[in-house]
Amino acid sequence: MASSLRKKLLHTQERSCMTGNICSFEGEWLFFEEDADEGKLVDTMDLSEMQVFNDGKWTHAIWLSEGKIKIESKELFLTDSHMIRIRRRLPFAFEQLLRSLDDDSFIRFTGELNQLGYSIYDCIYCYNHLLFTNKKLKTACTSFYQFDNEDSICGVQHHCLPTDQILDRFEFTTSHGKRSILMLKK
Known part of the structure; x- marks a missing residue:
């Protein structure tokens, strides 16, 4: 980063x-x-x-x-x-996710989070499954991130799908019912 x-x-x-x-x-x-x-x-x-x-x-x-x-x-x-x-410091597992994204993906992910009213510094919980796998992803996996902006909560699921080009799918859901999906190719 x-x-x-x-x-x-x-x-x-x-x-x-x-x-x-x-x-x-x-x-x-x-x-x-x-x-x-x-x-x-x-x-x-x-x-x-x-x-x-x-x-x-x-x-x-x-x-x-x-x-x-x-x-x-x-x-x-x-x-x-x-x-x-x-x-503020970011949680290690979340920081590793951000480091793994190229600049364009990082900007798009951060922009999506900001558009929903959250900052990357609102991360209060993270489980990054990619920290427990080897670099060559052979099976699909999901990681979970929780954000709290003191008004509402946002849950982000990161689905990593092994295809010819690894595909990242981020599903954002807020406690106010807003939802969005961000698809990124690596």
């Missing part, structure tokens, strides 16, 4: 980042996402794409340790008043 087009599409997806505050509680640094009651341990989070709202703009920051960050050339200690933004 390294092409600049993919990166741009990934970075412009709705809900691609978590926004909130970091604070220290009983010696542990916690991240509290906006509108969430529970904190996440900062030590368990990937902070490689962290930004801090500082001087009226979002600025890339590097987490140094214990609430200390580096912005541009200066070091700063975070307080509860600092808003931070952290890029």
